[in-house]
Amino acid sequence: MKKSIMAFLMLSISFGSVQAQTKQTATDLPNISVIGNFLGTHTKNETSFDVKEIEFSFQHYLYPSVKADIFAALHKEDSGERHFELEEGYITFSDLLGVIIPDSDLNLGIGALVGKKLLNVGKINPLHPEQRDFVNRPIVIRQFLGEEEGLSPEGAQLSYLLPFDFFSQLEMGYWTASSHEEEIGEEHEESSIEYSNRIFNTRLWNSFTIDNSKELEVGFSYVIGNVGAAIDTDKQTIYGMDITYTHELSTNQELKFQSELYQALYGDDGEERASQSGGFLSGFMKLNDYYQTGIRYGFLGKHGDEGLVTNQWSILLTRQLTDTSKFKIQYNTGENVDNTLSAQFIFGMGPHSHVLQ
């Protein structure tokens, strides 16, 4: 492991050096960037500071409509150990037909993605830490879609922009589950809802322009875990709905309301399926180019008849330094959760981009 980390770092540094030295000359090197996520937390029982994640990204067009994105990261686990793992690694084909038949002018608008990718379920799961408004993910997303790291399976996805006058994109994916795993001593724990065997997911993402400054997005998501199981009770199913309303108040002020609601059905060896629901509602205000503030309410119901109802309030203040570097302070409180004060510094070096999500 150590050798692979060292090799990776050396490679990154050498690429970076070459890029710096040849700054004004044409190169065919990928865009290389580093994103750091430092997190300090304080609760009644514990105060900690962690270099939570250092992410290395490599992005490059392989062909006019074919792009490769690799995101690998050093994670610090709750056990204190650091693991180097592939967060995402995928190839996007923006014009599938054009790749197969280069001479074709036919524009089917079908895109494909192959590889390992944060699953497009709702608006939050596909986001990397530097893209998120809040320090942590809402409790419902952590429960259903894999704690802070997110559900990032391996497989393929097809996307199609439906021929309507408004934005409406249909996505369908077939994946192998690879939920985030952590080894603590001899124990082997899974930190998310367990997805065994294959996953099928579909998402319909719509957006309506209200006027030049207002936009409403409505999405519907559906995930089936262990999709090949012979009986329904062995499958895990999630139904989700997300709503995002954005209003540009002025040239540098923006208001955003966002909500996601989920219901999960758990399959457990032929027994009657237990259900669990949850969601969140957040308001986020960009005060100017430098400061943002937000408030979020999240809740998670019982797992069938077991467990406790949890809810959490979060308030946030962000100081934006650059597009990718920011400092956040967030306070969480609620029912059956620890009161937590978090301070996060996220920084970015080098060219880094994400597709519209």
Add this chain to the structure above:
Amino acid sequence: MYYNKFKHFLSVLFILTCLIANLYASPLKVVAITEDFASIAKSIGGDKVEIKSLVKGSRNLHHITPKPSMVMMMRKADLLIRLGMDQDSWIDGLIQVARNNKIFFGKKGYLDCSHEIKKREIPTTHINGSMGDVHKSGNPHYWLNPNNGKIIAREIKDRLVIMDPQNEQFYSDNYISFSRKIDLKLKEWKEKIAPYKDFQIVTYHKVWSYFFDVFGLRSIGELEPLPGIPPTSRHLMNLETTLKKIQSPKLVLAASFYPKQVGESFSKKIDAKYVSVPINVGSLGIKSYIGLFDYLVEEISK
């Protein structure tokens, strides 16, 4: 005999079909990054093009949030007009989602207008965040020089001719007409702004380099201590001390999307005129690229 008649009938039918097709030919769908580029494209394309802009009015192009509505514009576009110079890299993610093979990089429908521009302030040393938000490709506000407007117009004309060769003469005539208008107006604008050549001008951000270049104006500093870093008390005090030693008249000039309070209070301290203006078409009733310079020159010189 019958064969000849049939040949004539076919010829007439062909000509009629061409005429009808030409009459009902749908205009080329053009999507431009801002209304400045859209206005120039409209001057060249006239009624042969249907134009939309991704960004409306005067906006800080450093902080644009891509939206699904932008994807809808790009999905059906025949031509995408970009600013380039790494300033609009958020468009890349939209191209990926729009999946319109006409506007992929390298295709006829993809136009980066910055290629022929003589760029200013290209860093000559290694850059990093300690220098603020320095652009590795140089200052990207090149549309603020009307001569660059002519270069943008030429790029658009050349591309429209490739995409729609039947109307080459129409596009060429419009380009010549647009260039002449700019040349005539430039004389008028230069005359109006000439008295301000002696002014010591402070700007909020390095937005005005190309504008100052063409009108012979001089910037002696920015309210931002470094590009993209908000003004600090210490920096403003140092700037104030320096400026108070200078006797010539002073002007504080800012793009309207920057906070007005800082510029206004600073201009009072140094006894300077304060001007806050949009730098793009679409704001405050500015309807065209030429109208933008009419407005800017009027506001600075009044």
